[in-house]
Amino acid sequence: MSSGWRAEAAVSCSTSDYKGTYGFYSSGYFIQLPSPLSSLTGRFVQAGTFTSDGAGTARIQSMASYNGQIQPFDATASYTVNPDCTLTFSLTLPPPINLPATLQAVLSQNNGQMTAMITNPPGTTVLSTHVKQLINSCKTSDVTGAYVIDLEGANPAIGSNPAGPFRRAGKFIADGSGNFTMSTLANYSGQLTQETSTGTYTVDSSCNLALNYNYSAGGSSPATMSFTGALVGAGYDAMIVSTTPGWTISGTLKALQQ
Secondary structure: OOOOOOOOOOOOOOHHHOEEEEEEEEEEEEOOOOHHHHHHOEEEEEEEEEEEEOOOEEEEEEEEEEOOEEEEEEEEEEEEEOOOOEEEEEEEOOOOOOOEEEEEEEEEOOOOEEEEEEEEOOOEOOEEEEEEEOOOOOOHHHOEEEEEEEEEEEEOOEOOEOOEEEEEEEEEEEEOOOEEEEEEEEEEOOEEEEEEEEEEEEEOOOOEEEEEEEEOOOOOOOEEEEEEEEEEEOOOEEEEEEOOOOOEEEEEEEEOOO
C-alpha cells in the first residue's frame, strides 16, 4: 500500500489584508462596569462601520444602545493583524464610558468577513459580525425587492407586552423609491404576535441605511421605530440597529434574491 499525501492550503494574513469599509452589528451584555456607569450595565447592541486604512488604523462609526439608551459611537482604533488572520484592536470607548477597550477578531471568507469580541473591559459578552462593503457608492433605489429581516435583543414594556427578550423575523419588501412594507412574527418574552407595518427608508451615498415606521403592539398607542445601519457585500444585505430609546435590538436584512 503506497503512502499518499495531502495538500493543505496555507493561511496567512498581513496588516494590508484588512482594508476597506466593513458594515457590522453587535449584540451582547455589559455585565460589569464601574459604579458611575451602572445605568449602562445590561443589554448592548450596535451597528455601523469599521473603515480600515490597511496600515494599522481603523475608524468606527456607529450607533449603540446601552439598555435602551441610544448613543453615537465614533472612535479611532489601532490594530494588528497576525499571520494566522487574527486581529487585535485597541481603542477608547466613546462617552459616556470612556474606558480603554480591546477587541479580538478573526478574518474569514477571503478577508471579506470578520468576527470580533470585546475582551476588555472584563465582564462583557459582546460579539460582532462584520461584512466588507464591495460597493463604492449607493442610493435609495439600491434597496429594492424582498428581504428577510432578523432582529434580536430586548424591548421595553409595550401595552400588554412585557419588557424583556425580543426577537423579530419575517419579510421586508422595499419598492426602490423609499417605501417598504413588513410582515413579521414578533416575540415579546415568549409572547408571539404577527405584525404588519409600512414605513420609509433612505440610503445615502456612503451606503448608510435609515428606516422609519410606526408600530402599535400590545394595545399601546402608535409610536415611531427607527433603525440605522450600513449596506454590506454587493449591497444585497444590511446590518442595522434600532435608534428608538428603550429598545436594544440589532440584526440584519438579507435579500431573498441577488
